[in-house]
Amino acid sequence: MRPHGAPIGTTQHVNAGVTTVAVTVTHVIDPLRGSGAALLPGTRAVGVMVEIADTGGATYDSTASGDWSIISVAGSGSPLFIRHGVCQTPDADFESLIGPGQVRSGGVAFSVPRRARILAVRFSPHSRAPGSVSWR
Numbered sequence: 001m002r003p004h005g006a007p008i009g010t011t012q013h014v015n016a017g018v019t020t021v022a023v024t025v026t027h028v029i030d031p032l033r034g035s036g037a038a039l040l041p042g043t044r045a046v047g048v049m050v051e052i053a054d055t056g057g058a059t060y061d062s063t064a065s066g067d068w069s070i071i072s073v074a075g076s077g078s079p080l081f082i083r084h085g086v087c088q089t090p091d092a093d094f095e096s097l098i099g100p101g102q103v104r105s106g107g108v109a110f111s112v113p114r115r116a117r118i119l120a121v122r123f124s125p126h127s128r129a130p131g132s133v134s135w136r
Contacts, residue, residue: 005120005134011051012133016125019056019100023123025135026051029086030118032109036083043111045080046070047087048121052095053103060098066127067095070110071120071134077110 006012011024029047037045048068054060070077082089087107094106112118124132 005122005136008121008135010135012123012135013055014123014125014133015131016056016060016062018058019054019060021060021098021125022053022055023133024051025049025121025123026105028118028121029107032082032085032087035080035085035087035109037080037109037111039080039111042114044114045082045109046077046112046118047082047107047109049086049105049107050123051103051105052098054098054100057100059100060095060125062095062126063093064095064106064108065093067123067125068108069122069124070112070118071122072112072116072118074113074116077112080109080111082107082109 032045032047065079087109
């Protein structure tokens with residue numbers, strides 16, 4: 001079964017309640033190596049590099065770890081704290097207080113079973129299912 005969603009690199013516009021955001025998965029890093037993440041045995045780290053632009057008339061304020069998810073053949077990946085590297089978990093979330101016209105980018109990481117194939121990356125504005133979009 002082929003997963004649903006747009007190809008990686010495609011920008012999708014999402015109604016996020018009081019504003020609209022344009023979101024893009026720029027690339028997936030699988031496996032994410034050298035991150036300093038504490039992984040359980042039998043799992044690997046996967047990084048997702050994203051860009052989010054507020055194209056509406058109000059501020060978008062959310063959290064990347066809540067808005068982004070990764071789906072594998074084994075189910076949803078668990079958010080992962082990254083100590084260093086390209087997907088390092090920032091002190092201030094890059095999705096906090098994005099004003100109209102602003103563009104932010106960053107990385108989000110997940111723990112998935114070592115041999116599980118990645119099916120999709122999903123963005124759900126304000127961590128809610130309504131309005132979610134996916135990439136494959």
